[in-house]
Amino acid sequence: MAPKLSRLRADEISNLLEIVESYPVIWNANLEDYSNRRVRDEQMSQMLMELEAWNMKMDKEEFKVRFKSIKDTYRKELRKVKASKKRRGLVYTPRLHWYEKADSFLQKVVCTRSYPPNMEQDPYYADGSLEPEQKEAISLNKKIKTDVEAKRSELLSLSCSLLNRCDDAVDVLAKSWAQEFRNLSEDQQIYARKGINDILFEGRLGTLHRHSVKINENSIEQGKVSSPNLVLSLETISNSSFDD
Structure with missing residues (x-):
């Protein structure tokens, strides 16, 4: 001492x-x-x-x-x-x-x-x-600086990852559909949105087949959804009754 x-x-x-x-x-x-x-x-x-x-x-x-x-x-x-x-x-x-x-x-x-x-x-x-308050101030300043630098590094890494990512076939197709969707009028977008949602719903259940979608058919079978200008028919046929 x-x-x-x-x-x-x-x-x-x-x-x-x-x-x-x-x-x-x-x-x-x-x-x-x-x-x-x-x-x-x-x-x-x-x-x-x-x-x-x-x-x-x-x-x-x-x-x-x-x-x-x-x-x-x-x-x-x-x-x-x-x-x-x-x-x-x-x-x-x-x-x-x-x-x-x-x-x-x-x-x-x-x-x-x-x-x-x-x-x-x-x-x-x-x-x-x-003094204790001086030590605390230094420690707090260091922590804030470290947290800010870590967040900046994380955001930079994420940005680089997004820029370097190559779109796969699904991304390209989705972007193409999105562009077509934007070209529709407001009421047509409503019909298109419902039809797409119905198709995706049936697809998740595994019930889609080549005759599932019928658009603007003159004859509408019982149980199908219709609109004045658009008919979107989703036939869900069980394996026991469907014979392609």
Whole structure:
């Protein structure tokens, strides 16, 4: 277990913030060089040397812990200020000696509700000391991103499958019939739909034969369905009485 660090005095924190502000690549995730480890390491070394000159000697790991602690404290105070502005009455005034200095440059990078986009890569957040709500937010964002990517992949795969599928003979025939059906008038579509449904029904029962369909016959046998212009006769003859 790492030894507990001694607390910095208010004036020491003010001096630390004064120096840190001069090295924005260390704390501003919006800068292009923020993701450049070489540049950040160089800036870190220079900053630690300057801190040592102010009698605040510390290594990289100690600085990370101290600076994170300062940012967490500042964030809590900033939340109080913002919350008080939404209520009627006096606006909350932080009593921290170094609050104004921190607020002058950290407010644009420290969020009170959401977290920096590079939060998971930021070494100041990589020490396992995230607050529970921060961990939950990261986990939720990962899950949403994973679910969206999985759904997109599934839809893309389905689209490719449909595009690459070749129609078989039944598909071609059905499309041909569909086109012919569209060319019929509305009342003729009604008769055609009923006739097709009747044929398919008898076919499912296995009772169709070559004489099952009779269209517009002058003589209508008993039990057949007729219309003024169309006769669709489905003869269902049992195996015992039918002799082709």
